[in-house]
Amino acid sequence: MCGLGQTAPNPVLNMIRNFREEFEEHIKNRHCRAGVCADLFISPCQNACPAGVNVPGYLALIAAGRVRDAYNLVRKENPFPAVCGRVCTHPCESKCRRGQLDEPLSIADLKRYVADTMLKNEEPYMDLVFPKRGKSVAIIGAGPSGLTCGYYLARLGYDADVYESKPVAGGILTLGIPEYRLPKKVLQQEIKLIEQVGVKIHLNHEVGKDITFDQLRTGHDALYVATGTQFSHKIGIPGENLQGVYNGLQFLCDVNLGKKFPIGKKVAVIGGGNTAIDAARVAIRLGAEEVTILYRRLQEDMPADWREIRDAIDEGVQVIPLIAPVKFVGNDSVTAIECLRMELGEFDASGRRKPIAAPGSEFRIITDMVISAVSQYSDLPFIDKDEVELTRWGTFVTDRDTMMTNMKGVFAGGDVVRGSDVAITAIADGKKAASAIDKYLGGQGVLNTGEEIEIPGSSDEKEIIEHERFPMKFLDPNIRKNNFEEVCSGFHKLNAIAESMRCLRCDRRV
């Protein structure tokens, strides 16, 4: 064969084919039953999404200009597309096959694009709701987990009553995450759509104070506890009670609820997670002259998203790694932090090198405000601790499949079970719990996710052009650090369509 007229082999198509062949081989060898095989035949991105969002499906719908269908397809699995489009940690993107060619798809940003387009147009949006079943479920906590559970239960025809201690719904999405990352208006629009299917949110109802846990148990057929991790650990060093030493989550919560208080000129933030980065960026916006994050490991070991760290640094936040505070100094108010320099020892269980204090390395950092953001934990003051099985971290022990605690009819999920985690796992838990509660109450455990949506196919002929992600617009750091305006303005239509066309459609047989 001379090879004349043959087309050059396409490495990307070969890569996808190999992946599919592997899968088909697996299905053949294991004699998978019909239906199960189809479920297995999903793209790596969808597989990596805790809520199972059909990613290639909604990307194909964007490429076809069918934004409303794309939005509906996402909402089948996740009632918070605009929220997740902004703050999801997007595990889907790290599994995106396109990453092997140039860059993973901007899966989260494209979700934001469809949600923003729909919410901006304010077109009437109505989810399909089944007739009433005459049974009710009480949900404790109006965070993403509780609201998602209520949403799917209400759509199945249950009365879903959510009890929330704060004057506003949304949990950490409202109280913790600052406006410049997630505008309150956007979040409240999505919560309104959840209420629209019949979920009743009772604000200012703290369970254990305004209403008892037993009242909820006797008044409802089942309970879902989704109270998150509301309590902050102390660092455990002298001087923590001095004036000017704040707790990170409380600081963010106060700012989000509009409380006014004096901001220091030289602010030191202690910690390396989301709360620390958000607190530092908020302090800059509130007028602090100098904001420094002190972290005991290396900057690359910080658990916060690297993009958030980069954005904070662009806004003028300084990160000092390998430092541990040992004492807050001052008479009434904090004036300095006594610190030790750290050196790196052996690798620990987290896969990072353990920080060890360097002898004789004590020094002081002058400051007039400290925000300590080390970690959060859950507590369940409204439950008799002798009655319920808890882990040693205070989180619920639940059955992996049914999500039920050792108390009959009491289910739990989100951060109160996992410990501090992320929004998408809390959402996925809420959804799974709705299905488990339905089963417990005599249903099939099949959620009502509305009508099927036809998804455009893909063809082998599709030309694959190497191209990195299409850009989005960001506010200039020197401008945005003076206000709470949203930092990223998202995709415009042309770039969204072009970006979605980069998808390789790993969900299709070729």
Ligand SMILES: Cc1cc2nc3c(=O)[nH]c(=O)nc-3n(C[C@H](O)[C@H](O)[C@H](O)COP(=O)(O)OP(=O)(O)OC[C@H]3O[C@@H](n4cnc5c(N)ncnc54)[C@H](O)[C@@H]3O)c2cc1C
């Ligand atoms: C500062 C910060 C930034 C974060 N940033 C991100 C991010 O960018 N991306 C991401 O994916 N995740 C982020 N997270 C984590 C994410 O917000 C949480 O994992 C998620 O909100 C957990 O959801 P949940 O529903 O389990 O609990 P929560 O969101 O904590 O909601 C629990 C709700 O229960 C209520 N409640 C508690 N006790 C009672 C009671 N006794 N009676 C009635 N109501 C009660 C609380 O007031 C709260 O509204 C962040 C967390 C923090 C702290």
Ligand code: SF4
């Ligand atoms: S919800 Fe998060 S994990 Fe799921 S597809 Fe969207 S960005 Fe990815």
Ligand code: SF4
């Ligand atoms: S290329 Fe498309 S289908 Fe494949 S993993 Fe990435 S987003 Fe998913």
